[in-house]
Amino acid sequence: MKGRELALLTDLYELTMMQGYFATGAYKKKVVFDLYYRKNPSGNGYAIAAGLEQAIAYIKGLQFTKEDINYLISLDIFTEEFINYLKDFRFSGDIYAIPEGTVVFPHEPLLRVTAPIMEAQLIETALLNIINHQSLIATKASRVVWAAQGDPVMEFGLRRAQGPDAGTLGARAAVIGGCCGTSNVLTGKLFDVPVKGTHAHSWVMSFHDEITAFREYARLFPENCLLLVDTYNTLASGVPNAIKVFQEMKAAGKLTGKYGIRLDSGDLAYLSKCAKIMLEEAGFGDAIISASSDLDENLIASLKSQGAKINLWGVGTKLITSDDCPAFGGVYKLAAEEGDDGVFIPKIKLSNNPGKVTNPGIKKVFRIYDKKTRKIKADIIALTDETIDESQCLKICDTSAKWRNMHLAAGTYVVKELLVPIFIDGELVYESPKTMEIQEFCNSEKNSLWDEHLRLNNPHIVPVDLSEKLAHLKNQLIDEMSSK
Structure with a gap:
């Protein structure tokens, strides 16, 4: 996002509403918006917050260029006065956000925006x-990595991604x-992450023959020699020829780095088991057996359950596109607006769909951990003036089912606030970690979940409840709005 002109990366109705606010004189009024999502993707038990670094770059660079202004004039929709306002537009508000790599759950504000x-x-x-x-993609990757049960997973979906941005930022x-690296060289350059790859069938x-191709590749890349063995016949020629090259490398003292084979078609469980036997019998039991071929978390989990001897997974299309769940479903809803006296008035949106009723007011998110295990017990969405005293007993009520509640004894739990300041009065006050640092943090976050929360199918759901004060405010506003 850095250095890109993205002021017009918006829906037209945002600009027409802006002109409406400008025309009515309401444009200086401050409001609070929450960005959150309603449902975990892919039937998962959690999601991974990501994209904050690019959101920051967008906000920092947000201004209308001369070309933008000329284009908006050409639409013949906007008044001269509004166009003149846009010429000097800059973001001047506050943004709080949950840091990238954090495990998050539905209805929690991932970003809270306070601005005119x-x-x-x-x-x-x-x-x-x-x-x-x-x-979305970070969550999908987390599922794939979990299915691999500690084996490294490489992302290589660039050619199937929906465009350069989706491929690179995905x-x-x-x-x-959790992926150990990517085939995308531009991503490697921009974000200082490991780039990895082997070779193609071409x-x-x-x-003129397979053995010559393997020998030449081994000569050029002896420290990272993964040979694709399924171009002609995996077990009859591919694996035997790879073994022959490994023997030659060993005899020459050049088998000192990573080496092994890649399977890209066929019955991966059967072929990997046969290849493992062949490699072990030849004295190369430590060779990597990597696999690709339209993998996702479900296929990887199935292959693992079948005893496949694969220990490096290359996942492309179904990861970079989040094949089974193509949208994250995040929304951006008004939560409060400034009154004439400068005090913020909570706002609520009602709906025939209960899941679409918003949580009003200016909010924060408390995460409650078990003090001994550091596992997540629950999250509480609360109003910003609320606090939790760890030295006191804590009762967490399920606002949708009052008979379900949790009692935590004093001193047995730890509390963490998730939202941190990013922009204050339009000034950036946050420094984004490097991508690999975010990965390390994300790994620790996933370790705070129980195994039951991580399973691919029908995971146990972490409780996310409203504080008693927020629940009371929400019910009060529902009653008031319903009576109008």
């Missing part, structure tokens, strides 16, 4: 675009979610 209404309105579309995409998100086909 025109500024808060304009940034809605771009923030959703950025946060939705990377959070690879970044996949690394945050490499083998470009030589």
Whole structure:
């Protein structure tokens, strides 16, 4: 996002609403918007927050260029006065956010924006675009990595991604979610993450025979010699020829780095078991057996359950596109607006769908950990003036089912606030960690979940409840709005 002109990366109605606020004189009124999502993707028990670094870059660079202004004039929709306002537009508000790599749950504000209404309105579309995409891919990657049970997973979906941005930033998100590296060289350059790869079938086909192709590749890349063995016949020629090359490398004292084979087609469980036997019998039991071929978390989990001898997974299309769940579903909703006296008035949106009723007011998120295990017990969405005293007993009530509640004894739990300041009065006050640092943090975050929360199917759901004060406010506003 850095250095890109993205002021027009918005829906038209954001600009028309802005002109409406400008015309009515309401444009200086401050409001609070929450960015959150309603449902975990892919049936998961959690999501991974990602994309904040790019959201920051967008906000920092947000201004209308001369070309932008000329284009808006050409639409013949906007008044001269409004156009003149846009010429000097800059974001001047506050943004609080949950840091990248954090485990998050539905309805928790991932970002909280406090700004004049025109500024808060304009940034809605771009923030959703950025946060939705990377959070989706980071979550998908986390599922794939969990299925691999400790084996490294490499992302290599660039050629199947929906465009350069999706491929490049999706690879970044996949690394945050736990992938050991990516095939995307641009992602490696921009975000200082490991780049990895082997060779294609075309490499083998470009030589007069398979063994020559393997020998040349081994000569060029002896420290990272992974040979693709399924171009012609995996077990009859591919694996035997790879073994022959490994023997030659060993005899020459050049088998000193990573080496092994890659399977890209066929019955991966059967082929990997046969290849493992062949490699072990030849004295190469430590060789890597990597696999690709339209893998996702479910296929990897199935292969693991079948005893497949694969220990490096290359995952492309179904990861970079989040094949089974193509959208994250984040929304951006008004939570409060400034009154004439400067005091913020909580706002609520009602709906025939109970899941779409918003949580009003200016909020924070408390995460409650078990003090002994450091595992998450629950999250509480509360109003910003609320606190939790760890030296006191804590009762957590399920606001949707009053008979379900949790009692935590004093001294047995630890509390952490998740939202941290990013922009204050338009000034950046936060420094984004490097991508690999975010990955390390994300790994620690996933360790705070119980195994039951991590399973791929029908995971146990972490309780996310409203504080008693917020629940009371919400019910009060529902009653007031319903009576109008």
